[in-house]
Amino acid sequence: MHRIVLLLADLCLIAIATLFAVVLRHNLALPLDRLYGLLTYVGATLVAAVVILPVLGLNRAVWRFSSLSDCLRVVQAAIFVVLGAVGIGFAVNRLDGIARALPILQGILIVAALVSVRVMMRLRHDIRKSKSARQLNDTTNLETTETVLVIGLNKVAELFLQSLAEFAKGRIRVAGLLGCRDRQTGRVLRQYEILGTADQLESVLKDLEVHGVFIDRIVVTQAFDALSPQVQHAVLGAEWASNIRVDFFGEHIGIHGDADRPGTTPKEQHLATNNGHLLPITVDLKPSLSRPYWLVKRVIDLVGAACLLVLLAPVMGLIAIVVALDIGIPTVFWQQRPGLAGRSFKLLKFRTMGAAHDSLGHRVQDDQRLSVVGRFLRRTRLDELPQLFNILVGDMSFMGPRPLLPVDQSAEHNYRLFARPGLTGWAQINGGRNLSAEDKSALDVWYIKNASLALDLKIVWLTFATLIGGERPNGPAVHQAWQELGDASRAEASDAEKPVALRRQAVA
Numbered sequence: 001m002h003r004i005v006l007l008l009a010d011l012c013l014i015a016i017a018t019l020f021a022v023v024l025r026h027n028l029a030l031p032l033d034r035l036y037g038l039l040t041y042v043g044a045t046l047v048a049a050v051v052i053l054p055v056l057g058l059n060r061a062v063w064r065f066s067s068l069s070d071c072l073r074v075v076q077a078a079i080f081v082v083l084g085a086v087g088i089g090f091a092v093n094r095l096d097g098i099a100r101a102l103p104i105l106q107g108i109l110i111v112a113a114l115v116s117v118r119v120m121m122r123l124r125h126d127i128r129k130s131k132s133a134r135q136l137n138d139t140t141n142l143e144t145t146e147t148v149l150v151i152g153l154n155k156v157a158e159l160f161l162q163s164l165a166e167f168a169k170g171r172i173r174v175a176g177l178l179g180c181r182d183r184q185t186g187r188v189l190r191q192y193e194i195l196g197t198a199d200q201l202e203s204v205l206k207d208l209e210v211h212g213v214f215i216d217r218i219v220v221t222q223a224f225d226a227l228s229p230q231v232q233h234a235v236l237g238a239e240w241a242s243n244i245r246v247d248f249f250g251e252h253i254g255i256h257g258d259a260d261r262p263g264t265t266p267k268e269q270h271l272a273t274n275n276g277h278l279l280p281i282t283v284d285l286k287p288s289l290s291r292p293y294w295l296v297k298r299v300i301d302l303v304g305a306a307c308l309l310v311l312l313a314p315v316m317g318l319i320a321i322v323v324a325l326d327i328g329i330p331t332v333f334w335q336q337r338p339g340l341a342g343r344s345f346k347l348l349k350f351r352t353m354g355a356a357h358d359s360l361g362h363r364v365q366d367d368q369r370l371s372v373v374g375r376f377l378r379r380t381r382l383d384e385l386p387q388l389f390n391i392l393v394g395d396m397s398f399m400g401p402r403p404l405l406p407v408d409q410s411a412e413h414n415y416r417l418f419a420r421p422g423l424t425g426w427a428q429i430n431g432g433r434n435l436s437a438e439d440k441s442a443l444d445v446w447y448i449k450n451a452s453l454a455l456d457l458k459i460v461w462l463t464f465a466t467l468i469g470g471e472r473p474n475g476p477a478v479h480q481a482w483q484e485l486g487d488a489s490r491a492e493a494s495d496a497e498k499p500v501a502l503r504r505q506a507v508a
Helices: 002-023 034-054 066-092 102-129 156-169 196-211 229-241 268-273 293-312 314-324 372-380 387-392 412-416 437-450 453-469 475-485 500-507
Strands: 148-152 171-181 194-199 217-220 245-248 332-338 344-352 398-401 422-424
Touching: 002 034, 002 102, 034 066, 034 332, 066 293, 102 453, 148 156, 148 196, 148 245, 156 453, 171 422, 171 500, 194 196, 194 475, 229 387, 293 314, 293 398, 293 453, 314 344, 344 387, 387 422, 398 453, 412 437, 422 453, 437 475
Parallel strands: 148 171, 148 217, 171 194, 217 245, 398 422
Antiparallel strands: 332 344
């Protein structure tokens, strides 16, 4: 309910900013002769905002903790809202009666209105608490060695997050927070989502595991005796039943990375090698990565994703409705994947499966969770349409190595992370799931070394052929990849005859 109120507040501010932009554009007067066109444009703006604001999470932010990153998301949202309004308005009435300068002025005023309200709420909070809060940036980068879950939504929790930014940037990643009230669930504190309440710890850990996120440490920002008996039992139970370590902030701040300490758990070792550290590679990709085409490729991705989101918005809306009726809400599913340079990002998909656990907390088999609608979406790849948002913000590209789960991204194949992951790729059109991990990695690296506009257009064409005919291993393409990446004499055997160890050696 609170998120709906925040969304309505932002919509009102956007409507007021748009009307004010109209008045300013026409010298502080409202042109009645263009009233129909202007009202149509205002309506188009609100329609675009209803879709874009929730997608970017603006209605989930805690305004009194607004930071620079929240303001940047406001700017991003304003740009997308104006572009969406222009697209919808053009489709409805060719922007009849709309001056060319109006969208620019509108975007500036929308940013000013949304940012001003958030800044005022932040100042009001700081004055009431008599303590200023320092801005916190995302700490997820190449040096991530540990994932923590924070229990508590208070000034101590904010202090812990500030301490991470000051002393442990890049070494500790926060998966989210657990609050004390249900109405706080889904909101955001300093970019970090409030995943639920503290007594829901067990279910939250299971849900994170489904998304590919494994918690190494739980940081409790409240005194142990201040926790309810249920929460105490859940926290200690998580520590006893798993490799998760529990730290109480009052006893031990614990802001330093512990990946190298004696007794490191296997899970921590796995994350230290596979979720953020790029091991040195012997395949020389520097000449390929320095080519100007990668900049051109990013521009193509940005423009293409923006256009496709506008064109496919009705299709995505219809799919969301069908998924909601078939599986339920939410309609979009995310999984954490390693992306460019090993940085983690949230890969978006339409849901194709039911809940991972039943009402008793038992894990449900994947084949029982997949619905008929889900099978159709997977077969046609329509479930991957939300990844256009990943492409738009720069997490992904149209063409590139497909992003894997952290557990599947082995350290010896980390060189495929030197390019943005793709919606489709060279490995997908040459066998996809029918290839071994080594062959797919070889094809991915071959693509990075040979990326070009002509190759990308070829991948687009062959992707449609693959959707129709299915995935079929392409022996010559695999053979060529291994031949160019390793010793030519080692690529003489066919793909079926080549031992896995030899294929690994060809790259190493």
